[in-house]
Amino acid sequence: MTIAVFASPWMSDEHRMLADSAARFFRERWVPQAPVWRDAGIVPRECWREAGAQGLLCVSTPEVWGGGGGDFAHEAVIMIEQARSNLSGFGGALHSAIVAPYILHYGSDEQKRRWLPRMASGELVGAIAMTEPGTGSDLQVIATMARRDGDDYVLTGAKTFITNGQHADLIVVVAKTDRGAGAKGTSLLVLETDGADGQPVPGFRRGRRLDKVGLRAQDTSELFFDGVRVPAANLLGGPTGREGQGFVQLMEQLPQERLIIAVQGVGAMERALAETLAYVKQRRAFGRAIWDFQNTRFKLAEVQAAVLATRAFVDACIVAHLNGELDAARAALAKAWVSEQQCKVMDECLQLFGGYGYMMEYPIAELYVDARVQRIYGGTNEIMKELAARSM
Numbered sequence: 001m002t003i004a005v006f007a008s009p010w011m012s013d014e015h016r017m018l019a020d021s022a023a024r025f026f027r028e029r030w031v032p033q034a035p036v037w038r039d040a041g042i043v044p045r046e047c048w049r050e051a052g053a054q055g056l057l058c059v060s061t062p063e064v065w066g067g068g069g070g071d072f073a074h075e076a077v078i079m080i081e082q083a084r085s086n087l088s089g090f091g092g093a094l095h096s097a098i099v100a101p102y103i104l105h106y107g108s109d110e111q112k113r114r115w116l117p118r119m120a121s122g123e124l125v126g127a128i129a130m131t132e133p134g135t136g137s138d139l140q141v142i143a144t145m146a147r148r149d150g151d152d153y154v155l156t157g158a159k160t161f162i163t164n165g166q167h168a169d170l171i172v173v174v175a176k177t178d179r180g181a182g183a184k185g186t187s188l189l190v191l192e193t194d195g196a197d198g199q200p201v202p203g204f205r206r207g208r209r210l211d212k213v214g215l216r217a218q219d220t221s222e223l224f225f226d227g228v229r230v231p232a233a234n235l236l237g238g239p240t241g242r243e244g245q246g247f248v249q250l251m252e253q254l255p256q257e258r259l260i261i262a263v264q265g266v267g268a269m270e271r272a273l274a275e276t277l278a279y280v281k282q283r284r285a286f287g288r289a290i291w292d293f294q295n296t297r298f299k300l301a302e303v304q305a306a307v308l309a310t311r312a313f314v315d316a317c318i319v320a321h322l323n324g325e326l327d328a329a330r331a332a333l334a335k336a337w338v339s340e341q342q343c344k345v346m347d348e349c350l351q352l353f354g355g356y357g358y359m360m361e362y363p364i365a366e367l368y369v370d371a372r373v374q375r376i377y378g379g380t381n382e383i384m385k386e387l388a389a390r391s392m
Contacts, residue, residue, distance in 0.1 A: 008315045010073050010322060018059075019077040025054055026085035034087060037217035038366070041209055043089045045125075045167055051092055052122030058096045061104060066117025072097070072256070072321055076263050083267025086363050088370045089217025091127075091164040093264065095119065098257050099126030102172050102188060106236040106249050111190070115170055127168035129159035129223055130250070139174065139250060140183045144225065146175040148232065148243075153177070153189055155203075155228040161377070165221025166209055169193045172236070173225070174250065177243040186246035188236040191228065203228035214369035254379070255331035259317055261378045262338040265371070266314045269307045269345045272367050276300065276349040279364075296352060303348050310341050329391035336384035339374035346371045 011019075030047070037043050051057050059074040061067020068074060075097040082090065100119055103111060118124040135142050144157025155175060162168070171191045178185030193204055207222025238245040277300060280290040290296050317334045320326040346368040350357035357364050375381045 008311070008318070010315060010318045011077070012073075015073055015077050018074055019081055021054075022056060022078050022081040023085065025056070026081060026087055030087055030090070031085055034089070034217065035361075037089050038360075039216075041211075041216060042166060042219040043091075043217055047090065048095075048122035048125050048167065050122070051090070052120060057092060057122055058100050058116065058120035060097065061100050061116055061120060065104065065112045066120040067100070068120070072259075073318060075260075076318055079260060079263045080267035080270075083264045084271045086268075086271060086366060087217075088215050088268075088366075089219075091125075091218060093260055094128070094163050095126040097260055098253070099128050099170070099172055101253060101256065102128070102236060102249065103190070105253070106188065106238045106245070107190075108237075108241070111234070111236075115190070119170065124170045125164050125167040126170045126172070127162055127164040128172040128174075129162050130174045131159060131161045133158055133160050139186070139247065142174055142176060142186070144173065144175045145179065146173075146177050146187060146189055146230070148177070149229075151232050152229040153232060153235070155189065155191065155225040155230050157225050158207075159223045159225075160207075160221075161210070162221050162223050163218060165223055166206060166219035171223070173230075174246060177246075181244065183247040184244050186250075187243040188246045188249055189230050190234040190236060191225075191230050192234070201228055212373070214366070214371070214373055216366075216369075251328070255326055255328050256321065258331040258335035258378050258384070259314075259321055259326065261374055262314050262317065262334040265338040265342040265374055266307070266310050268367055268371065269310060269342050272346055272349045272364060273300070273303055273307050275362075275364050275367075276303070276352050280352055290352065299348055299352065303345050306341050306345055310338055314338060327391070329388045332379070332384040333388040335378055336375070336381040336388070339371070339381060342371045342374055 055068060056078055059068035059070045060072055063069035079093050100116060103115055115124060119126055130139060132142055132144060146153040146155050155173060173189045173191050175187060175189055176185050177187040193201055203226045205224040207224055210220045212220060235243055237243065238249060280296050283290045313334065317326055350364050350368045353362060353364055356362050359365055
């Protein structure tokens with residue numbers, strides 16, 4: 001099976017070398033273990049240190065803080081190769097390109113020095129806790145509360161659908177620090193789940209590893225905070241060092257999160273097309289290869305057009321983002337459109353596998369079920385279209 005390689009305008013020779021290295025590592029080290037991880041519902045903790053040793057974590061974090069010193073394009077090539085390898089269980093993209101940037105952009109030098117090098121090495125696993133059992137896309141109405149008490153905040157509440165929830169030992173928690181201030185009463189606190197004595201912080205509890213339709217190897221979890229004491233020094237206070245900056249910080253970083261979803265989507269689409277082409281050219285029906293039927297060729301020509309168009313759109317968004325020109329509306333539109341194209345492509349490809357496409361031992365089945373959540377997390381596509389429409 002050969003996956004077509006496109007000449008993206010944002011990729012330099014350095015990016016292509018990183019892509020080749022990541023693809024080889026995933027293929028040789030992790031792909032053989034992936035079925036075991038899917039059955040277990042979690043990727044082993046040691047994989048994080050292995051990824052760190054391979055230079056696959058925090059590649060866009062500056063070298064002074066222990067990272068790779070690259071840019072978002074370096075993160076993107078790793079995400080694409082991971083998606084092409086059908087390794088949706090590993091939450092490295094969230095760790096490196098969502099959690100680490102919050103600390104990089106809004107943390108103090110002391111916070112960066114304490115956390116970022118250990119995130120880059122895989123010693124710490126990062127997560128961000130936004131969504132609550134009763135709150136989805138509307139982050140202004142979260143119920144989790146952080147009450148100031150001397151040198152600490154006392155954190156109380158619950159979060160759900162948290163990627164890396166079982167492994168995470170560094171969690172950016174979205175909480176209310178002023179219930180009466182609306183969006184301006186939201187802050188980001190960094191919870192270190194292990195105390196100075198190495199024991200779990202009192203009041204913090206990991207709930208269920210959630211049983212999902214797709215992303216079976218990803219440790220998506222519930223988290224509970226029952227009066228957890230978080231040092232006030234762990235507030236991500238931005239340039240002013242004050243609480244109440246959280247909502248603005250979230251709005252500034254969400255475009256990159258939504259672009260990440262689009263990047264992962266196009267990588268998965270490319271894998272699906274390659275899998276399907278290989279299958280239809282060797283699978284026979286009525287005495288000839290399925291590829292020889294005109295319907296098959298027409299369907300895959302349409303799929304190829306969708307993949308090429310999607311890749312071009314994502315490439316343009318990456319270029320805009322690297323130039324500081326990707327606004328929230330365009331990122332929202334990219335997330336919504338790409339995830340919808342992804343679901344359509346997976347459906348068309350699975351159909352050409354017939355009954356075997358419904359068997360989980362075939363990669364197309366996993367690609368199909370993993371795609372569905374792309375239209376939900378990071379903000380539902382309905383919300384994304386509303387955001388995009390406001391700029392028209």
